[in-house]
Amino acid sequence: MSEYKIALTGVTYRYSPDTPYETRALDNVSVGFESGKITGVIGHTGSGKSTLIQMLNGLLKPDSGEVTLDGADIWANPKKISSVRFKVGMVMQYPEYQLFEETVRKDIAFGPQNMGMNEDEVKKAVEDAAAVVGLTEEQLEKSPFDLSGGQKRRAAIAGIMAMKPEVLVLDEPAAGLDPEGRESILNAVEKYRNETGATVIIVSHSMEDMARRCDNIVVMSHSKIILNGKCDEVFTNSEKLTDAGLDIPQITRLMMLLRSKGVDVDSKIYTVDRAEQALLKLFAEREATR
Amino acid sequence: MKSISLGQYYASGSILHKLDPRTKVLLGMLYIVCTFLCKNIIAFGLLFLSGILLIAIAKIPFKIILRSLRPIIFIMLFTVVINVFWTTGDRLLFSWSFINIYAEGLYNALFMAIRIIMLITGTSLFLTYTTTPIQLTDAIERLLAPLKRIKVPVHEFSMMMTIALRFVPTLIDETERIMSAQKARGADFSNGSLVKRAKALIPILVPLFVSAFRRADELATAMECRCYHGGEGRTKMTVTRMQGSDITALFAMIVFGTVIVLINYYAAKYGIGYTM
Numbered sequence: 001m002s003e004y005k006i007a008l009t010g011v012t013y014r015y016s017p018d019t020p021y022e023t024r025a026l027d028n029v030s031v032g033f034e035s036g037k038i039t040g041v042i043g044h045t046g047s048g049k050s051t052l053i054q055m056l057n058g059l060l061k062p063d064s065g066e067v068t069l070d071g072a073d074i075w076a077n078p079k080k081i082s083s084v085r086f087k088v089g090m091v092m093q094y095p096e097y098q099l100f101e102e103t104v105r106k107d108i109a110f111g112p113q114n115m116g117m118n119e120d121e122v123k124k125a126v127e128d129a130a131a132v133v134g135l136t137e138e139q140l141e142k143s144p145f146d147l148s149g150g151q152k153r154r155a156a157i158a159g160i161m162a163m164k165p166e167v168l169v170l171d172e173p174a175a176g177l178d179p180e181g182r183e184s185i186l187n188a189v190e191k192y193r194n195e196t197g198a199t200v201i202i203v204s205h206s207m208e209d210m211a212r213r214c215d216n217i218v219v220m221s222h223s224k225i226i227l228n229g230k231c232d233e234v235f236t237n238s239e240k241l242t243d244a245g246l247d248i249p250q251i252t253r254l255m256m257l258l259r260s261k262g263v264d265v266d267s268k269i270y271t272v273d274r275a276e277q278a279l280l281k282l283f284a285e286r287e288a289t290r
Numbered sequence: 291m292k293s294i295s296l297g298q299y300y301a302s303g304s305i306l307h308k309l310d311p312r313t314k315v316l317l318g319m320l321y322i323v324c325t326f327l328c329k330n331i332i333a334f335g336l337l338f339l340s341g342i343l344l345i346a347i348a349k350i351p352f353k354i355i356l357r358s359l360r361p362i363i364f365i366m367l368f369t370v371v372i373n374v375f376w377t378t379g380d381r382l383l384f385s386w387s388f389i390n391i392y393a394e395g396l397y398n399a400l401f402m403a404i405r406i407i408m409l410i411t412g413t414s415l416f417l418t419y420t421t422t423p424i425q426l427t428d429a430i431e432r433l434l435a436p437l438k439r440i441k442v443p444v445h446e447f448s449m450m451m452t453i454a455l456r457f458v459p460t461l462i463d464e465t466e467r468i469m470s471a472q473k474a475r476g477a478d479f480s481n482g483s484l485v486k487r488a489k490a491l492i493p494i495l496v497p498l499f500v501s502a503f504r505r506a507d508e509l510a511t512a513m514e515c516r517c518y519h520g521g522e523g524r525t526k527m528t529v530t531r532m533q534g535s536d537i538t539a540l541f542a543m544i545v546f547g548t549v550i551v552l553i554n555y556y557a558a559k560y561g562i563g564y565t566m
Contacts, residue, residue: 059473082478089474092467097497098472098475110477
């Protein structure tokens, strides 16, 4: 387990325990997230994804089981949980609704200030984070409520990145944005990982986004983890994905269809780029044999 | 935050659930009157039994009722203490310097405790555990309908209530979400001086108000898009009608009230038990 930055061992969690509304959100879940890698968590609505990631920074406390960060139980000393929250940065769903300060700069500075950084450090942290997400100097001085939807989202994410977390957790970071907005957010996340070597965990519905950005994929269904592995291992396991009520990436489906029609392509392809290469190669071979 | 129980609806499909919501509003009001009519120990005993009977009829677990009583423990203790120490009577039980405890005081304290418990249990049984908020505001609108004649905006009033009730859970969820988000950024709500803690609320309140206004705006637009223009000529999807069971229930409640009045009267006349 040592190569894992953060891991869950046998974690169970129930909502509204001992009432008629009791629901089991996590059922004996064990999973590790590799250091410095981007891991995607996918699953149907209500499969327990959001609960899982709220375990990671101690917003929820497991009923049983253990959450370990760098091999140490984060609940060993409940009073020190805030230090865990500084190491594990969490971007919730629709983070733009948490903006509250007069200017974007002040809002991004909220986290670093809570960490007790001095003024110069805060200033630098804010500017670094703004650069990663692509907010201009001019936008930093605006009111967060005057920004566009995508800009607000980026400002909110910068607010977490400014705390320089070693683990960055994002819940549906690209939900409800146009393709351009999605790209810029996901690029910013990748850039943050490349610059700081942080461990990144992204929850998403979009197979295509995940397929392109992630190193590892964890698939959840009915409060359990049903698949966990490298992208190609997971995305080509169409049977289990369909069982979980999920789609395989469109491009993989296309490749499988082509293969079933007798075209000799690799059905393990899950990104458009690789599909393009494979098809071009195929055409080149055909040209040559003609 | 989730444990806030304003007596939430509890679906158990009992006879009480199936009564017309208007009947339940009237029953609730009559029950309040009954709790205040009680004067004699026998009447209070009867009131207590009626409460237990109602809980059984409504098929609500006892645990849930007890939980709803938790917030009023302080008020109850306060009344009990006041009654025990400040009631004067004939039968002195205990006396020490300025403290005099009379048997009447103990009785009164017990009566007040039963009265408060039954007040809360009774009303929440009729109005919240067995009636959904929507049914309730609908019933109020229809009961108050005669006031429309004198230009009271009954429909608007009930629509406002419906919307307010509808958004209570939404706003609680929203508050929780914002609190989690700010906690993730290192906000601390539970430590520090009073001023510091009040200041710590700003990161919650600003986003909460912003989202409440946004929701209100969206809701207004959505309602206008569906041609909402007030109560005039508006029909209901489900129109409940008074049935035999409603009449029976109301009749039973009136009989119950009459019995209590009679017990008070005859018990006082013949000096049975203690009368406050």
